[in-house]
Amino acid sequence: MRKKQPIIWIKVFVLYLMTWFAVQSTALAAIEEDLIPTYKQQRISAAHSVVLTKYHYSKLPFDDNLSMRIYNTYLRSLDPQRVFFVKADIDAFNKHSQYFDDYLRRSNLMVPFQMYEQLIKRIDERTAFVENLLKTEEFDLASNKKIYIDRSELPYAKDQKELDNIWRERLQNELIMLMVSDKDRTLEDAKERLLKRYKVRGERLAQNTKDDIFDLFMNVVARSFDPHSGYYSAKQMEDFNIGMSLSLQGIGTV
Secondary structure (H helix, E strand, O other): OHHHHHHHHHHHHHHHHHHHHHHHHHHHHHHHHHOOOOHHHHHHHHHHHHHHHHHOOOOOOOOHHHHHHHHHHHHHHHOOOOOOOEHHHHHHHHOOOOOHHHHHHOOOOHHHHHHHHHHHHHHHHHHHHHHHHHHHOOOOOOOOOOOOOOOOOOOOEOOHHHHHHHHHHHHHHHHHHHHHHOOOOOHHHHHHHHHHHHHHHHHHHHOOOHHHHHHHHHHHHHHHHOOOOOOOOHHHHHHHHHHHHHHHHHOOOO
16 A cells, blocks of 8 residues: 555656646736727727727828827827836837837737736836835935926836836835835835835736727727827716716706
């Protein structure tokens, strides 16, 4: 009987590995599935583009120039202060900048979805960095160092090290602002409040569904034709119609 034990243990171990890989594969598939546009969204994106091209008053041609506008508007929407993406991300994104018109004609939404996925990854990295820094860094709150509050027109950080320095200065400034706003607040309380703020922001973004990503990008496409144009999802259109109906009932029109 004792001679058969190794075989039994091997079977148990193999079964464990198979179960582990199955769980991991299922989890990975779920993550990937969440960030893959649906067939319906892909078809709507193509129809949306056709409608804008034919009927929008601006009469902008659906070409590489418009593609660049869509790309730049979307990039600004994802990282307006340029504090998440680094140069390597932008270099990878830039390869697609002139092809958004082609992607939309072909109902291909993978690139905008992948850009959003990269944003979530970078936000997770920054949240972890913030948590570690607030626990370990000795901030000099009496420093006279100047920082850029608005980074929207500045170059993207060339690498993670440069981005770390940007965030170190950013956190130092935010801690100072929290301390100044409440003279009774301790440094530890300010750190806890700041950490909670970043965690909540990250969690909110992570909860966005593929519908949220799709709506964001469709709005970007519309705004690329005109800043005052937008995209209404089916749910938003339903809410709008209900709101208009109630308003008209309120003034006795219907």
